[in-house]
Amino acid sequence: MTIERTTALVFLICALAVPAMISGFVTFQLTMLLIYAIAIMGLNLLTGFNGQFSLGHSAFYAIGAYTAAILMDQFGIGYIWTLPAAGLVCFAVGFLFGFPALRLEGTYLALATFGLAVATPQILKLTPLEHWTGGVQGVFVMKPNAPFGLPLTSDQWLYYLTLAAFVLLYVLAKNLVTSRTGRALLAIRENPIAAQSMGINVSLYKTLTFGVSAAYTGIAGALGAIVIQFVAPDSFGFMLSVTFLVGVVVGGIAWLPGAIIGAAFILFVPNFAEDISKGLSGAVYGIIMILLIYVMPSGAGGIVSSALRVLRSR
Amino acid sequence: MTSPVASIRDVAMRFGGILALDGVSFDIGPEQIVGLIGPNGAGKTTLFNCLSRLYTPTSGDILLHGRSLLGRPAYSIAALGIGRTFQNLALFPKLSVADNIKVGGHAEIAGDFISDALRLPRARAGARELDRRVGAIVDELELGALAQRLVGDLPFGTQKRVELARALATNPSLLLLDEPAAGLNHEEVDELGGVIRRIRDGRRISILLVEHHMGLVMSLSDHVVALNFGRKIAEGTPLKVQADEAVAAAYLGGTAQ
Numbered sequence: 001m002t003i004e005r006t007t008a009l010v011f012l013i014c015a016l017a018v019p020a021m022i023s024g025f026v027t028f029q030l031t032m033l034l035i036y037a038i039a040i041m042g043l044n045l046l047t048g049f050n051g052q053f054s055l056g057h058s059a060f061y062a063i064g065a066y067t068a069a070i071l072m073d074q075f076g077i078g079y080i081w082t083l084p085a086a087g088l089v090c091f092a093v094g095f096l097f098g099f100p101a102l103r104l105e106g107t108y109l110a111l112a113t114f115g116l117a118v119a120t121p122q123i124l125k126l127t128p129l130e131h132w133t134g135g136v137q138g139v140f141v142m143k144p145n146a147p148f149g150l151p152l153t154s155d156q157w158l159y160y161l162t163l164a165a166f167v168l169l170y171v172l173a174k175n176l177v178t179s180r181t182g183r184a185l186l187a188i189r190e191n192p193i194a195a196q197s198m199g200i201n202v203s204l205y206k207t208l209t210f211g212v213s214a215a216y217t218g219i220a221g222a223l224g225a226i227v228i229q230f231v232a233p234d235s236f237g238f239m240l241s242v243t244f245l246v247g248v249v250v251g252g253i254a255w256l257p258g259a260i261i262g263a264a265f266i267l268f269v270p271n272f273a274e275d276i277s278k279g280l281s282g283a284v285y286g287i288i289m290i291l292l293i294y295v296m297p298s299g300a301g302g303i304v305s306s307a308l309r310v311l312r313s314r
Numbered sequence: 315m316t317s318p319v320a321s322i323r324d325v326a327m328r329f330g331g332i333l334a335l336d337g338v339s340f341d342i343g344p345e346q347i348v349g350l351i352g353p354n355g356a357g358k359t360t361l362f363n364c365l366s367r368l369y370t371p372t373s374g375d376i377l378l379h380g381r382s383l384l385g386r387p388a389y390s391i392a393a394l395g396i397g398r399t400f401q402n403l404a405l406f407p408k409l410s411v412a413d414n415i416k417v418g419g420h421a422e423i424a425g426d427f428i429s430d431a432l433r434l435p436r437a438r439a440g441a442r443e444l445d446r447r448v449g450a451i452v453d454e455l456e457l458g459a460l461a462q463r464l465v466g467d468l469p470f471g472t473q474k475r476v477e478l479a480r481a482l483a484t485n486p487s488l489l490l491l492d493e494p495a496a497g498l499n500h501e502e503v504d505e506l507g508g509v510i511r512r513i514r515d516g517r518r519i520s521i522l523l524v525e526h527h528m529g530l531v532m533s534l535s536d537h538v539v540a541l542n543f544g545r546k547i548a549e550g551t552p553l554k555v556q557a558d559e560a561v562a563a564a565y566l567g568g569t570a571q
């Protein structure tokens with residue numbers, strides 16, 4: 001068995017066992033960690049693997065969250081079904097956004113996606129949409145209980161549900177990036193002109209990747225809405241996009257397991273910084289980030305892959 | 315005479331004030347190695363870029379197996395049977411040698427996001443088929459020991475070999491090689507000559523070879539086309555073109571127009 005498989009197995013066993021040993025609040029935090037990990041994984045597919053920069057993923061997270069909240073609140077749809085629905089809606093939005101993005105490179109794409117991030121919370125507040133979105137107030141949703149009489153608290157059930165979604169989406173992403181499609185994504189990132197001359201339909205792959213990436217982040221948003229039981233426009237600002245990007249970089253560009261590490265970083269390090277100094281928490285967080293990028297410029301993924309290379313060459 | 319694999323018909327390419335190609339016409343026959351020579355800036359790479367649809371000629375037409383390429387998008391050219399290398403290397407540096415070559419086989423196997431994400435049988439069958447083909451090319455070009463190395467870490471000469479392997483993985487009927495000998499030492503150039511000839515003989519394909527290394531072009535080519543300032547100034551057997559005064563003048567920097 002390879003090191004990768006062993007690690008995955010150990011991770012899974014720990015992840016399954018852990019809720020029995022921790023408090024409801026920590027369970028909730030771990031659920032949020034998995035949710036962020038899904039969002040980061042989605043962004044990594046786009047930015048890390050395909051080389052398309054996005055500062056707009058808070059918008060897809062928001063659209064996913066609102067899709068779930070509105071479907072539950074207005075249409076009485078079961079929360080489970082809101083997850084694929086959020087994925088589909090965000091796939092469509094991401095795919096369509098991918099078309100104009102095709103004409104934009106690097107910094108210009110960053111700027112366009114930044115626009116998306118800035119516009120979305122405002123649009124969600126618009127009066128004509130208020131009937132669905134609840135305007136500034138947002139939408140409250142009911143906390144689901146464990147089904148089939150499972151002996152789990154609501155927090156534990158949502159944790160396991162999120163874990164299942166994470167594992168499923170991880171396996172799909174892993175299959176994708178190790179396949180013909182994944183090679184095409186990397187080839188486009190490395191040299192789009194050569195990729196095209198090798199028979200890759202660059203525009204199609206880029207737009208589809210935008211869609212898939214948005215779908216991942218949208219599903220994360222939907223899970224977030226269910227777990228937090230509330231959506232409001234101002235929780236999905238531009239800073240959330242930056243936070244996801246930090247997660248991608250800390251975890252490792254184009255390294256899927258890094259999503260967990262990146263999510264842990266964006267979830268726990270700000271709290272840790274606050275513990276060190278209440279007044280200067282932002283500065284502490286910033287300095288930790290600078291040090292980290294200095295010490296491991298290619299993120300946790302870079303360290304792991306160098307370690308693996310050393311192990312294998314022995 | 316058998317019908318040509320590719321016909322370049324009166325192709326002109328203008329970049330602003332520069333006429334990089336000016337009414338160039340010639341044919342590439344089946345299993346022919348055609349040498350394309352000319353001084354720096356003559357328009358050789360521009361013609362390659364027209365053939366691979368990275369550029370659209372200002373006028374003229376390009377036929378492959380009798381059909382015009384001009385309505386086709388650049389990404390479809392590999393599947394139509396034109397494979398190429400680039401003058402200044404256009405590899406995927408952070409991918410392994412094997413993966414670089416596999417990208418060349420992209421259009422040769424089936425696959426899409428869904429069947430790849432779900433590892434459906436057709437995706438797995440495609441992956442196996444690609445492994446087999448790439449394995450054969452890796453052996454042919456003696457890249458086996460390097461297959462898992464990152465291309466960006468390899469020396470220039472080896473990178474050129476990887477690029478050739480990647481072009482072969484597109485399974486071309488016409489192979490475009492843009493200065494494959496540039497930057498190689500004497501020994502490597504000799505070896506390259508053998509490799510190119512073996513590729514043509516083994517696959518029975520046509521090759522359009524741009525090269526400044528005259529010894530190599532003249533010894534390999536069945537037919538040579540000379541360009542200068544975007545115009546064809548001579549065409550014929552290597553002996554005929556070598557003896558051509560306009561060609562000699564062009565290389566001496568004279569104005570042979």
Ligand SMILES: Nc1ncnc2c1ncn2[C@@H]1O[C@H](COP(=O)(O)OP(=O)(O)OP(=O)(O)O)[C@@H](O)[C@H]1O
Pocket residue numbers: 329332333334352353354355356357358359360361401
């Ligand atoms: N994309 C472009 N935009 C503007 N001018 C270009 C472009 N591509 C080529 N040219 C010009 O067209 C002319 C022909 O260039 P090309 O690269 O085809 O020459 P070449 O024969 O390949 O030369 P070399 O032997 O140096 O590679 C040159 O004057 C070059 O500057």
Ligand SMILES: [Mg+2]
Pocket residue numbers: 358359360401
């Ligand atoms: Mg050139």
